Amino acid sequence: MDKVKKITQKRLFLPVFCMFLVMAANIIYDVACGEFAFSFFTISVRNGVLYGRLIDILNRGSEIAILAIGMTLVVSASAGTDISVGSVMSLAASFCCMLLAGYGVSSTTELAVPLIVGVLGGILMGCVCGAFNGTLVAYLNVQPMVATLILFSAARAIGLLLCNNLIVYVRNDSFKFFGGYLGFIPTPIIIAAVCVVVMALLLKKTALGLYVQSVGINKKASRIAGLNSSKIIFVCYLVCGLMAGIAGIVASSRISSADSNNIGLNYEMDAILAVALGGNSLGGGKFSLAGSIIGAYTIQAITTTLYALGVSTDVAPVFKAIIVIIIVTIQAPPFKAYMKRRAARKALAKGGAAA
Amino acid sequence: MDNNVVLTMRGICMTFPGVKALDHVDFTLRKGEIHALMGENGAGKSTLIKCLTGINAFEAGEIRVDGIDGPVVNHSTLDAQKKGISTVYQEVNLCPNLSVAENLFIGREPKTKIGTIDWKTMVKRSQKIVQDLDMDIDVTQNLEEYSLALQQMIAIARAVDMDCKVLILDEPTSSLDDNEVEKLFKLMNQLKAKGVGIIFVTHFLEQVYAVCDRITVLRDGQLVGEYPIEDLPRVKLVAAMMGKDFDDLASIKSDESPVFSDEDILIDAEGMSHKGTIKPFNLQIHKGEVVGLTGLLGSGRSELARVIYGADKNQTGTLKVKGKEAKINAPIDAMKLGMGLLPDDRKAEGIIGDLSVRENIILALQAKRGMFRLLPMSKQIELADKYIDMLQIKTASRETLIKQLSGGNQQKVILGRWLATDPDFLILDEPTRGIDIGTKTEIQKLVLKLAKEGKGIIFISSEIEEMLRTCTKMAVLRDGMKVGEITESLSQETVMKAIAGGDK
Numbered sequence: 001m002d003k004v005k006k007i008t009q010k011r012l013f014l015p016v017f018c019m020f021l022v023m024a025a026n027i028i029y030d031v032a033c034g035e036f037a038f039s040f041f042t043i044s045v046r047n048g049v050l051y052g053r054l055i056d057i058l059n060r061g062s063e064i065a066i067l068a069i070g071m072t073l074v075v076s077a078s079a080g081t082d083i084s085v086g087s088v089m090s091l092a093a094s095f096c097c098m099l100l101a102g103y104g105v106s107s108t109t110e111l112a113v114p115l116i117v118g119v120l121g122g123i124l125m126g127c128v129c130g131a132f133n134g135t136l137v138a139y140l141n142v143q144p145m146v147a148t149l150i151l152f153s154a155a156r157a158i159g160l161l162l163c164n165n166l167i168v169y170v171r172n173d174s175f176k177f178f179g180g181y182l183g184f185i186p187t188p189i190i191i192a193a194v195c196v197v198v199m200a201l202l203l204k205k206t207a208l209g210l211y212v213q214s215v216g217i218n219k220k221a222s223r224i225a226g227l228n229s230s231k232i233i234f235v236c237y238l239v240c241g242l243m244a245g246i247a248g249i250v251a252s253s254r255i256s257s258a259d260s261n262n263i264g265l266n267y268e269m270d271a272i273l274a275v276a277l278g279g280n281s282l283g284g285g286k287f288s289l290a291g292s293i294i295g296a297y298t299i300q301a302i303t304t305t306l307y308a309l310g311v312s313t314d315v316a317p318v319f320k321a322i323i324v325i326i327i328v329t330i331q332a333p334p335f336k337a338y339m340k341r342r343a344a345r346k347a348l349a350k351g352g353a354a355a
Numbered sequence: 356m357d358n359n360v361v362l363t364m365r366g367i368c369m370t371f372p373g374v375k376a377l378d379h380v381d382f383t384l385r386k387g388e389i390h391a392l393m394g395e396n397g398a399g400k401s402t403l404i405k406c407l408t409g410i411n412a413f414e415a416g417e418i419r420v421d422g423i424d425g426p427v428v429n430h431s432t433l434d435a436q437k438k439g440i441s442t443v444y445q446e447v448n449l450c451p452n453l454s455v456a457e458n459l460f461i462g463r464e465p466k467t468k469i470g471t472i473d474w475k476t477m478v479k480r481s482q483k484i485v486q487d488l489d490m491d492i493d494v495t496q497n498l499e500e501y502s503l504a505l506q507q508m509i510a511i512a513r514a515v516d517m518d519c520k521v522l523i524l525d526e527p528t529s530s531l532d533d534n535e536v537e538k539l540f541k542l543m544n545q546l547k548a549k550g551v552g553i554i555f556v557t558h559f560l561e562q563v564y565a566v567c568d569r570i571t572v573l574r575d576g577q578l579v580g581e582y583p584i585e586d587l588p589r590v591k592l593v594a595a596m597m598g599k600d601f602d603d604l605a606s607i608k609s610d611e612s613p614v615f616s617d618e619d620i621l622i623d624a625e626g627m628s629h630k631g632t633i634k635p636f637n638l639q640i641h642k643g644e645v646v647g648l649t650g651l652l653g654s655g656r657s658e659l660a661r662v663i664y665g666a667d668k669n670q671t672g673t674l675k676v677k678g679k680e681a682k683i684n685a686p687i688d689a690m691k692l693g694m695g696l697l698p699d700d701r702k703a704e705g706i707i708g709d710l711s712v713r714e715n716i717i718l719a720l721q722a723k724r725g726m727f728r729l730l731p732m733s734k735q736i737e738l739a740d741k742y743i744d745m746l747q748i749k750t751a752s753r754e755t756l757i758k759q760l761s762g763g764n765q766q767k768v769i770l771g772r773w774l775a776t777d778p779d780f781l782i783l784d785e786p787t788r789g790i791d792i793g794t795k796t797e798i799q800k801l802v803l804k805l806a807k808e809g810k811g812i813i814f815i816s817s818e819i820e821e822m823l824r825t826c827t828k829m830a831v832l833r834d835g836m837k838v839g840e841i842t843e844s845l846s847q848e849t850v851m852k853a854i855a856g857g858d859k
Contacts, residue, residue: 207721207729210710214718217709224666224696224704225772226687226722285709 015278015294018327022301026053029309049184053304061300062188063089063247063264067271068296069199070130070240072280072287076216077236078137079284080144081272085244087155088129089264092248094159096122097168097258100175107169115174122252123245129155130241134234152268159260169257179254188250195246196293203289212236216284270299277327298327359385360421361552362440362521367406367416369399371759374751376402377413378576384521384552386421389543391563391584392556394573395596395791396763397749400556403573404523408435408442421520433462439520441513443527447506449513451499456481458498459513484512489538503700504531511539515546522546523554526762528562529788532651532817540566558791560589572596597793615641621780621811624663626672632658635671636837638830640780640811645802647826648815650854655835656815657699660782663813664696665689676780690723693779697769697786699815701762705769708758712750713739715757715768720775742771747794763790770798781805782813787821799825819850829853 026040036042043052067085074082099121102112111118129151136147178187203209211232214222219229244264251263276282277298278291302323306316329335362384369377377399384390394400405411407418409429417426420438429435432442449458457464459481465473481494490508498506507527514522524543528536543553543566555567563570563584570587572579572595579595587595622640627633633655640646648656661667663674665683674681676692683689686696698704707715716739721730730738739753746767750760757768766789773781783802787795802825806812816822822829829841831853839853 205729207724207726210714210718210721211726214707214710214714217707218703221698221704221707222718224686224698225707225719226690227718228685228687 011279011288012291012294014331015291015298018277018330019294019298019301021327022298022305022323026305026308029305045184049181050186053308055186055189057297057301057304058189058192059186060304061297062186062192063251063267064270064274064299065192065293065296066195066243066247066250067267068274068278068292069195069289070236070243071271071275072278072289072292073212073236074144074240075272075275075280075282076284076287077212077233078144079216079282080137080148081268081275081282082133082148082237082240083145083268083272084129084133084148084151084155085240085247085271086264086267086269087152088126088241088244089248089251089267090258090260090262091129091151091155091159091162092122092126092245093252093263094163094168094258094260095125096249097170097252098162100170100172101168103162104164104166105168106166107171109171111170111172111174115172118175119178119249122249123242126241126243126245126248127238128241129244130238131234133241134237137237138230138233156260159258163258163260167257167259171256175253176256177253178250179252179256188254191246191250195243196289200289213286217286271296273324274299277324277331279331361386362407362421363419364403364407365417365419367403367413367418369402369406369411369413371402372751372755374576374749376576377406379416380573380576380578381581382571382578383581384554385569386552387547387550388569389547389553389555389567391567391570392554392573393563393570393592393596394579395793396789397575397761398573398596398791399576400573401525401761402576404442404525404554404556407521408432408440408523436517436519439518440523441515441517441519441521442523442525443507443510443514444525447503447510449498449506449510451506452497454495455485455492455498455501455509456494458509459484459494459516463517484516485509488512488542504535507531508535508539511542515542519551521552521554523556525556526558526789527555528557528559534651536562558789560592560792563592564589593792596791615644619643620675621677622663623675623678624672625674627662627669627674628671629658629662629667630670632667632835633662634836638663638837640813642779642809642811643806644828645806645812645814645826647822647829648813648832649819649822649829649850650832654832654854655837656832657784658835659830659832659837660696660784660813660815663689664694664782666696666698687722690719690776690778694782695719695773695776695778695780696782697766697773697784699784699788701766701769701789706757706765709756711754712743712748712757712760712768713753716742716771716775719772723776738775742768742774745774746771747797763794766790767794778810780811780813782815784815785817786814787816787818795821819847823847823850 023040027037030039031037040053043050043055045051071082071085074080096118099113100111100115100118101108133148133151136142137144178191180187182190211227215227215229215232223229248264252258274295275292277295278288280287280291302320303316306319311319360383364380364382367377367380380399380403382403392400392403402411406413409431418428420427420440423438427438429438450461453461456478460477465476465480467473478494485492485494488508490505492501492505498509511524511527528539531539546553557563567584569581569583570592571581572592574596619642620639621642622638624636624638626635626637628635636659648659650656658667662669665686665688669683674683681692707718713735717730717735724730736753742748743750743753748767748771749764757765760768766786770786787798790798799821802812802814814822814825823845826845829845829850830837831839831841833854841849841853
């Protein structure tokens with residue numbers, strides 16, 4: 001019993017538990033359909049690449065996972081959210097494609113500049129957006145929601161301007177790589193993994209985690225203790241922009257184009273949700289990167305599962321909302337306290353009966 | 356229930372992770388009584404009160420309140436208020452961004468016929484409340500416009516106005532100056548005459564003997580006893596609180612006053628100032644010198660120190676550290692020059708509540724080292740353990756969140772944070788506020804020890820006696836200006852005279 005208790009009290013218990021719930025739903029569905037019970041987990045190689053629902057979730061969830069890294073830092077340090085990441089993704093994609101295709105060109109098979117220039121350009125554009133948000137929040141003390149609202153509404157339009165109001169197609173195999181495959185593994189999975197590992201190492205090997213949490217919990221006290229609170233918040237937004245840039249490149253590469261109006265649409269909500277599902281308080285302070293990443297893939301798992309169940313794209317958000325409500329309720333402190341009281345009462349009743 | 360008794364608590368038990376915070380504690384409060392609740396840090400005073408007001412859920416025991424049948428269990432402060440139990444906490448728990456009137460009536464706003472807030476009545480009634488307390492403030496201004504002391508008085512005014520049977524004052528005087536304390540006492544006596552039972556938690560012994568009728572002493576979560584004030588002279592009270600006789604506070608400083616040469620100048624401030632808080636001042640601090648900053652609350656004593664440290668930006672003049680001109684733009688610059696500042700507002704500027712004791716202790720040292728030179732965990736643990744041991748911090752473990760510690764122990768953690776950076780020059784702003792007598796002596800001894808090691812120290816305290824015991828020089832401040840220095844014949848009288856401004 002004690003062992004069970006110990007496990008349930010772990011910080012990451014609930015996010016992981018939720019992930020398992022989603023997986024269980026898949027298994028039940030598969031059994032109900034008379035299919036092999038673990039078809040959800042089956043990974044096979046078709047056409048020389050990995051194939052399976054699990055791979056699909058990992059692959060499609062890459063962008064959200066990458067965004068969740070930056071969002072976690074932003075939430076922790078500034079007790080606010082960056083709602084511009086989806087739009088910044090789109091802007092980064094547009095800029096990248098514009099560089100690759102050349103201004104005003106709507107479709108190309110030849111790259112106008114070396115691939116690396118385009119990609120780095122896109123990522124750099126993400127950083128610039130992050131720096132813009134960071135400056136507003138950290139140095140001008142604008143509320144995060146308001147500050148990032150600017151790029152939330154403007155970034156897509158800037159992207160369109162850059163692309164001369166066109167959807168720019170870059171039909172070049174080298175550009176497809178980022179949304180395609182490296183050997184038999186989907187590249188997005190690798191990119192997301194690299195981002196996560198780099199951030200995890202930064203958190204483990206440097207004092208970044210301590211700094212960010214400290215500033216998020218008490219900005220004034222952190223300053224007195226020698227931290228440059230503003231700079232730390234700025235860096236968090238910068239990283240968030242960087243991640244949005246990377247996610248933008250991946251999303252754009254998947255469809256070989258820069259569709260300004262659709263790339264990263266509503267991704268900011270998924271990224272914020274991932275942080276919340278990971279058991280992190282949106283009020284800032286303590287955070288768990290692992291929680292956010294698990295949260296990100298949980299969201300993708302829900303989406304993929306719904307599609308697998310045959311729920312149409314239009315109504316899927318409704319079911320998604322219901323599932324999210326359940327997950328968030330389970331994690332809410334009052335609910336936890338209620339369960340604890342109930343368990344205590346039960347134990348008492350049991351003890352009374354025994355005596 | 357006895358007619359005269361307004362509140363009884365019987366056998367209250369409460370456990371924090373790893374600590375038995377309260378162990379079968381009894382407490383009785385009578386009508387029209389000022390009852391002191393005494394004990395050292397972590398003795399369980401605040402916890403007991405939080406059990407009463409519904410912030411903590413106690414595990415065993417019973418609370419009875421006059422006029423209510425059956426045992427009372429409060430689930431929130433609001434709950435407690437409805438039952439006639441009002442509280443003013445150690446730290447001001449009001450909303451700084453709301454007006455004074457709003458703060459006074461929050462949660463119980465007067466309503467008009469159609470159910471909206473009746474602002475006119477609210478302001479009118481607020482004005483009456485503050486006038487009754489001789490406070491000269493504009494109730495429509497935001498609370499944050501007023502000093503901490505005034506905010507505290509407003510918190511008390513709010514509690515008083517709620518027709519309470521039991522008024523709990525948890526360290527209300529720790530941020531008040533003598534004048535304001537006097538006003539508060541007058542108010543307490545008025546309430547007492549009305550039949551309100553007052554629970555008074557404080558560390559100031561003089562205040563206990565000035566107003567209280569009865570004393571209940573706690574130690575390590577257990578009840579030591581309840582005594583009428585006449586039966587418990589100071590020495591006995593201290594002995595009861597500490598469980599032992601303590602050595603005389605007065606005897607810790609050696610009599611011979613040290614001599615400093617110009618070569619030993621550590622800090623040389625010339626014409627430094629910050630607009631609106633402190634006018635230009637000069638100050639020299641030598642190695643091994645303890646300089647006291649004294650003055651009434653709001654006289655600029657904290658602000659002066661903050662300018663030197665760079666917490667508030669210096670706008671004029673120059674600062675020389677060890678003879679070299681120093682440019683300080685932010686606290687980190689000051690830290691790199693070997694400075695440290697223990698701020699007076701512990702909650703707002705000291706603790707990082709959701710971080711552990713260990714993280715709080717190493718924070719400043721880590722900041723000094725920079726982000727990329729993370730202190731190895733073994734070193735962090737070593738440091739944390741060292742200061743928990745050295746400062747006798749009462750905590751369940753080094754990984755306990757600092758917000759779970761009692762106020763005094765939090766203060767010790769912050770002190771540990773600065774000692775860990777091994778500073779040459781340390782500014783201690785009210786380091787002993789909210790700290791029990793035993794530890795107070797320890798901290799004073801520590802200050803003298805640090806000075807002996809050649810460190811320069813600025814010591815700020817509301818208690819003149821405490822400064823007399825530690826300081827070799829005192830700078831006197833009045834109305835945001837440094838008005839003088841006292842180096843010879845330091846005594847309560849001379850200092851008081853200087854603060855008051857002599858015959859002018």
